[in-house]
Amino acid sequence: xxxxxxxxxxxxxxxxxxxxxxxxxxxxxxxxxxxxxxxxxxxxxxxxxxxxxxxxxxxxxxxxxxxxxxxxxxxxxxxxxxxxxxxxxxxxxxxxxxxxxxxxxxxxxxxxxxxxxxxxxxxxxxxxxxxxxxxxxxxxxxxxxxxxxxxxxxxxxxxxxxxxxxxxx
Amino acid sequence: xxxxxxxxxxxxxxxxxxxxxxxxxxxxxxxxxxxxxxxxxxxxxxxxxxxxxxxxxxxxxxxxxxxxxxxxxxxxxxxxxxxxxxxxxxxxxxxxxxxxxxxxxxxxxxxxxxxxxxxxxxxxxxxxxxxxxxxxxxxxxxxxxxxxxxxxxxxxxxxxxxxxxxxxxxxxxxxxxxxxxxxxxxxxxxxxxxxxxxxxxxxxxxxxxxxxxxxxxxxxxxxxxxxxxxxxxxxxxxxxxxxxxxxxxxxxxxxxxxxxxxxxxxxxxxxxxxxxxxxxxxxxxxxxxxxxxxxxxxxxxxxxxxxxxxxxxxxxxxxxxxxxxxxxxxxxxxxxxxxxxxxxxxxxxxxxxxxxxxxxxxxxxxxxxxxxxxxxxxxxxxxxxxxxxxxxxxxxxxxxxxxxxxxxxxxxxxxxxxxxxxxxxxxxxxxxxxxxxxxxxxxxxxxxxxxxxxxxxxxxxxxxxxxxxxxxxxxxxxxxxxxxxxxxxxxxxxxxxxxxxxxxxxxxx
Numbered sequence: 001x002x003x004x005x006x007x008x009x010x011x012x013x014x015x016x017x018x019x020x021x022x023x024x025x026x027x028x029x030x031x032x033x034x035x036x037x038x039x040x041x042x043x044x045x046x047x048x049x050x051x052x053x054x055x056x057x058x059x060x061x062x063x064x065x066x067x068x069x070x071x072x073x074x075x076x077x078x079x080x081x082x083x084x085x086x087x088x089x090x091x092x093x094x095x096x097x098x099x100x101x102x103x104x105x106x107x108x109x110x111x112x113x114x115x116x117x118x119x120x121x122x123x124x125x126x127x128x129x130x131x132x133x134x135x136x137x138x139x140x141x142x143x144x145x146x147x148x149x150x151x152x153x154x155x156x157x158x159x160x161x162x163x164x165x166x167x168x169x
Numbered sequence: 170x171x172x173x174x175x176x177x178x179x180x181x182x183x184x185x186x187x188x189x190x191x192x193x194x195x196x197x198x199x200x201x202x203x204x205x206x207x208x209x210x211x212x213x214x215x216x217x218x219x220x221x222x223x224x225x226x227x228x229x230x231x232x233x234x235x236x237x238x239x240x241x242x243x244x245x246x247x248x249x250x251x252x253x254x255x256x257x258x259x260x261x262x263x264x265x266x267x268x269x270x271x272x273x274x275x276x277x278x279x280x281x282x283x284x285x286x287x288x289x290x291x292x293x294x295x296x297x298x299x300x301x302x303x304x305x306x307x308x309x310x311x312x313x314x315x316x317x318x319x320x321x322x323x324x325x326x327x328x329x330x331x332x333x334x335x336x337x338x339x340x341x342x343x344x345x346x347x348x349x350x351x352x353x354x355x356x357x358x359x360x361x362x363x364x365x366x367x368x369x370x371x372x373x374x375x376x377x378x379x380x381x382x383x384x385x386x387x388x389x390x391x392x393x394x395x396x397x398x399x400x401x402x403x404x405x406x407x408x409x410x411x412x413x414x415x416x417x418x419x420x421x422x423x424x425x426x427x428x429x430x431x432x433x434x435x436x437x438x439x440x441x442x443x444x445x446x447x448x449x450x451x452x453x454x455x456x457x458x459x460x461x462x463x464x465x466x467x468x469x470x471x472x473x474x475x476x477x478x479x480x481x482x483x484x485x486x487x488x489x490x491x492x493x494x495x496x497x498x499x500x501x502x503x504x505x506x507x508x509x510x511x512x513x514x515x516x517x518x519x520x521x522x523x524x525x526x527x528x529x530x531x532x533x534x535x536x537x538x539x540x541x542x543x544x545x546x547x548x549x550x551x552x553x554x555x556x557x558x559x560x561x562x563x564x565x566x567x568x569x570x571x572x573x574x575x576x577x578x579x580x581x582x583x584x585x586x587x588x589x590x591x592x593x594x595x596x597x598x599x600x601x602x603x604x605x606x607x608x609x610x611x612x613x614x615x616x617x618x619x620x621x622x623x624x625x626x627x628x629x630x631x632x633x634x635x636x637x638x639x640x641x642x643x644x645x646x647x648x649x650x651x652x653x654x655x656x657x658x659x660x661x662x663x664x665x666x667x668x669x670x671x672x673x674x675x676x677x678x
Contacts, residue, residue: 018598078596125558
């Protein structure tokens with residue numbers, strides 16, 4: 001298997017976590033497949049069981065190869081990009097805030113409607129990412145939410161909930 | 170000549186005022202979104218999917234074709250003006266393109282990229298017109314075992330050939346296949362991997378997977394490592410080229426096209442190899458090799474043409490076989506399924522109007538881009554200065570809207586969050602995302618073909634072997650998978666103990 005960098009020996013231990021997750025997924029797939037009834041009929045002699053069985057076994061095999069690769073110093077290069085600075089550590093606070101804002105939208109979208117929840121999503125996410133112009137952030141959020149609501153829900157018939165603003169919008 | 174007549178009919182269907190307006194909207198929005206830093210063509214198409222939800226299939230396809238080329242073009246603008254490219258396919262363009270921009274020749278770099286994209290896109294789309302129906306003719310004669318074998322080649326190709334690590338590619342593919350397994354079995358009606366959750370019974374929508382992995386995953390990943398000082402944008406005027414630039418560009422455009430189209434058309438060809446080959450060729454053939462690394466126009470013209478031609482080439486397996494070989498094609502395929510169209514060899518037979526309208530709109534979108542982008546480049550460059558908090562907040566906003574709109578259920582937003590975290594983890598650990606998406610889309614089809622093959626033999630595994638086409642496919646797969654082992658054995662034979670084989674072969678060679 002691949003050995004990109006033998007110099008970074010013992011470098012990225014967290015990769016073993018990925019191997020463990022893959023193996024666990026494999027076990028889960030196998031357990032789930034084992035409770036499937038073996039239905040065989042003339043137009044489907046193998047039934048729904050073999051595919052997940054094969055997949056579960058392959059997942060476990062690949063997790064082992066992966067672990068061997070990591071043990072030999074293999075490292076997956078983290079993705080780069082225009083706005084990505086890999087010299088910094090993972091900014092846990094920003095990510096946690098974003099996840100919170102995202103979850104809030106999932107909870108609020110039906111009771112409050114897309115216009116309100118979407119505005120909050122934009123404003124909150126921009127705040128989490130370092131925006132400190134609160135009024136501007138909120139204004140852009142409200143504008144985007146209104147434009148998308150009118151263009152998509154009313155113009156194109158895409159399903160976006162109006163929520164408590166039903167009848168006002 | 171049948172093809173040309175069909176294509177003319179396609180033009181007839183597309184050339185109405187409303188459709189032209191849709192195409193114009195598509196190229197404009199596609200370019201604008203594609204230019205935004207951090208958004209590649211695949212994410213552009215994924216984020217803009219909701220626009221097409223309320224449309225007729227033909228109009229939706231016109232919009233897709235336009236967004237597709239617009240997003241591609243926007244991506245190359247970013248890599249020239251910002252240097253750090255968003256997609257691996259525009260890495261090579263960035264090498265010389267950014268050097269040119271820094272030397273005050275941004276206008277010429279953008280011009281050769283725009284005109285080169287137009288030339289390559291037009292020639293490659295024309296090649297598509299002639300090649301695709303041939304592939305369909307061949308594909309229709311294939312039985313289930315052969316089709317299964319071709320899908321398996323695509324699996325091995327995207328996970329073990331593209332990308333730098335085979336284990337990581339395969340791991341990503343298997344996770345995708347697992348996601349594809351979720352839902353009710355299509356024959357027996359039994360629930361697989363649903364954990365009793367009712368919303369999972371219909372499976373996870375590919376659009377939700379694509380938006381989660383590409384858009385949400387990317388936004389979270391960038392948020393975790395956000396560059397506090399935005400990268401420097403090079404100001405640019407209206408793109409233009411002098412006589413000398415034309416003279417140095419036209420041959421690289423044609424050679425780049427010749428590299429790009431075939432690589433795009435084979436499963437697992439990708440755009441990385443042809444862009445790189447084109448760069449090496451131009452460097453070798455150039456009369457100004459000393460300029461390479463300092464901003465040689467040939468180094469922008471060739472790879473950019475190769476990139477676009479390869480993108481058009483990927484439409485051959487996508488339309489003829491239903492096989493996606495890059496992320497953008499994967500998302501377009503998912504969208505086709507959303508309209509109740511079944512991608513595969515029968516698509517051209519059942520829906521010829523749609524397919525030819527799509528191809529005609531590729532020509533139209535490409536031409537519009539050329540007309541639009543030369544004068545609008547300074548405006549696009551301004552988009553690069555968008556405040557990053559607003560940019561990534563906007564991505565999350567549109568991703569949430571798109572995912573919710575698929576089925577109108579908040580449950581999909583939780584799925585989107587989970588998939589976004591998966592996408593984050595994959596970026597952190599260097600797992601490629603393309604194999605996952607391909608696995609989600611093709612996994613269920615592969616299983617269907619396998620079960621159909623076994624039906625003919627009553628469950629006897631010999632049904633999977635099929636005919637000569639399948640044999641060739643399995644030989645290719647075996648060669649790819651066993652290659653590292655063979656290489657190691659060869660090395661060991663030459664250099665003794667394989668642990669220090671590398672140093673020894675260096676000595677012996």
